[in-house]
Amino acid sequence: MIEEQNILSVQPEELVAKVTACKNDGFRLVQIGCAKIDETFEINYTFDKDYRFEDLKVTVPCANATLPSVSHVYWAAFLYENEIHDLFGIDVTNIALDYKGNFYRTTVTAPFATSGSEAKELKA
Numbered sequence: 001m002i003e004e005q006n007i008l009s010v011q012p013e014e015l016v017a018k019v020t021a022c023k024n025d026g027f028r029l030v031q032i033g034c035a036k037i038d039e040t041f042e043i044n045y046t047f048d049k050d051y052r053f054e055d056l057k058v059t060v061p062c063a064n065a066t067l068p069s070v071s072h073v074y075w076a077a078f079l080y081e082n083e084i085h086d087l088f089g090i091d092v093t094n095i096a097l098d099y100k101g102n103f104y105r106t107t108v109t110a111p112f113a114t115s116g117s118e119a120k121e122l123k124a
Contacts (some may be wrong), residue, residue, distance in 0.1 A: 006056040032080035071096035
């Protein structure tokens, strides 16, 4: 038996309210993942309750990508959000604990936001 997977697409401005609704319904945050698809970023938020998964999907353009933080709803989200900022260059606003680009030390800025030939070297 394969469980049905519900994926709800939401706009960035709806994200905090939808995540808050998941928390109020008793879901736990499982993961936040990000991928670059053409000229957009797809960010997926996975929740679990009683072994049932629910997903929220947010798509934002790569240029000037911004996303509201959900770390005030789920504290542990600050880890995922700092990672998304450092590896993809997405500006996550109002993170509960913001590492300001120092969560990961990489040789290039936002290495997963561009192809290898476009990556900019970090200055020492």
